[in-house]
Amino acid sequence: MAKLKTIEELQKLRNEAQKDLKVRLETGTKIIVGMGTCGIAAGARETLHAILEELKKREIEAHVTTVGCIGMCVKEPLVDIEQAGKPRVTYGNVMSDMVPRLIEEHLINGKVVDEWVVGRLPT
Amino acid sequence: MLELSLHILDVLQNSIEAGADRIELCIDENSEEDTLRITVHDNGRGMSRDMAQRVLDPFFTTRTTRHVGLGLPLFAEAAARCNGRLEVDSTPGLGTTVSTTFQLSHIDRAPLGDLVSSLMAVILSNQAVELYYGHRVDERSFELDTQEIKDALGPVPLSHPRVREWLQATLQDGLDSLHRPMP
Numbered sequence: 001m002a003k004l005k006t007i008e009e010l011q012k013l014r015n016e017a018q019k020d021l022k023v024r025l026e027t028g029t030k031i032i033v034g035m036g037t038c039g040i041a042a043g044a045r046e047t048l049h050a051i052l053e054e055l056k057k058r059e060i061e062a063h064v065t066t067v068g069c070i071g072m073c074v075k076e077p078l079v080d081i082e083q084a085g086k087p088r089v090t091y092g093n094v095m096s097d098m099v100p101r102l103i104e105e106h107l108i109n110g111k112v113v114d115e116w117v118v119g120r121l122p123t
Numbered sequence: 124m125l126e127l128s129l130h131i132l133d134v135l136q137n138s139i140e141a142g143a144d145r146i147e148l149c150i151d152e153n154s155e156e157d158t159l160r161i162t163v164h165d166n167g168r169g170m171s172r173d174m175a176q177r178v179l180d181p182f183f184t185t186r187t188t189r190h191v192g193l194g195l196p197l198f199a200e201a202a203a204r205c206n207g208r209l210e211v212d213s214t215p216g217l218g219t220t221v222s223t224t225f226q227l228s229h230i231d232r233a234p235l236g237d238l239v240s241s242l243m244a245v246i247l248s249n250q251a252v253e254l255y256y257g258h259r260v261d262e263r264s265f266e267l268d269t270q271e272i273k274d275a276l277g278p279v280p281l282s283h284p285r286v287r288e289w290l291q292a293t294l295q296d297g298l299d300s301l302h303r304p305m306p
Contacts, residue, residue, distance in 0.1 A: 006293065010275035013289055017279040033248070035136050037194035040129050045237075045244050052247060056284045064282070066248040068140045 029062035029107060034078035036069030042076035043095055050096035051079070054103045062107070075118050081106055085123060092118035126236020127161065127225075130198040134163045134221050135245045137194060139252055141167030141219065145270075146245075147255040150235075152227060152301075154261055159207075159225040159232070170213040178211055198223060205229035239294045246290065250281050256294075258301060265297035 033039070033048045048064065055062055072078060075092030079102070082088040089112055091102065098116070105111045124130055131148065138146045143165035151160040170178070177183040179199050184192030198221075199209035206226040213219040225232050246254055246269055253273075257266040269281065272290070279286060 007271075007275050009289070010272060013285055014276050014279050017276075017283050017285050035132070035244070035248075037133050037192075037197070040133050040136070041124055045129065045132060045240055048244050048248065049240055052282075052287070056287070064248055066136065066139075066244070068136065 028084040029060070030080075030082040031062055031064045032080040032082070033064070033066050034068075034070060034076055035066035036073075036076075038069050038073035039076040039078065042073075042093075044077040046096040047077040047079065047094050047099065050099035051103070054099050058103065058108065060103070060107055072118065078118070087123055088121040089117055090119035090121075091116045124197065124201070125233060127201070127233050128236040128238040128241040130194075130201060130223075131161060131163070131238065132241035132244060133194045134198065135241070135254075137221075138163060138165035138167050138219070139245070139249050141165060141169070143167035143218065144251060145253040145255070148242075148257070150258045152258075152260045154227060157227045159227045161223045161225075162220065164218065164220040166218040169215045169217050169219055170211075171215055172213075175211045175213040175219075179209070195221070201225075201233060205232040238298060239291060242294055243287075243291060247282050247287065258298065260301040263301050265301055267294065267297065 031051055033044055033051065035044050035048070048066070051064060055064070067080075070078065072092070077094050079091045079094040080088055081091070089106070091113065094102065094116065102113055102116070105113050124133075135146060135148065145166050147162075147164045149160075149162045149164075151158075153160075178192065178195050181193050181196040195209065195211070202209045202223045202225055206229060207224040209221065209223045211219065211221055242254070242256060245252070253268070253270040255266070255268045255270075258264065273281065276286060281287070281290065
């Protein structure tokens, strides 16, 4: 591996990325994707990447993380969206092609997609 | 699972669930020996000898949310049908090593699949965890260590879109270079 080239590239990237780090807004949004065996087998990896891609496309800053199986395997891939001051909403069977609508309605329009909801946790 | 990279993602997620903050994934494809070895080593909380022996039982799990634990049994089954095996070596407080061997040319061996997506999923959603990835195909090798990348990036997170693009391209180039025909 051309290690030196890689480090040089990264330092250049660091300088460029630092410039817009200050203007990127932290939204306080957390998105949690179920990544247990059941979630992975149901397509959670693709769902996670679709979420990251959609957030990037729409320039939304959110913390995306994973969690193991929570016991609702039949509803995998499960995606939880947590926003400050709002109930945590769990969506079930979220396939990658559903992600653009989910992000648009929940994060941009502030409207829960009721037909996909499998649970809510109060704030 | 249709791809070995999904099993790998599953094992990496186990390490994260076990509280590991450093995980090492080593893949060795050796055409002369006709073997594919996949080893995941973590510094998580580890398991007792008794528990390590039971993790290949699909009806054993430490979880209380359900009564089955299919991840490692499925991976072991995938290895067994390709003249291989899966072994778990664990020490409480020190970590766990999951080693899997396959016959590389076996007709039933699943492809590695989209390994870049599996690695990116772990790297981007668990940024506090350091991941080392080393991959050897006969004489060629590629390695990436997120610790080195984070050191070079300083305050810029791995999830920054430009870093993400760089990571994805670096992993893909590295992986492609391993399987490119010799000039």
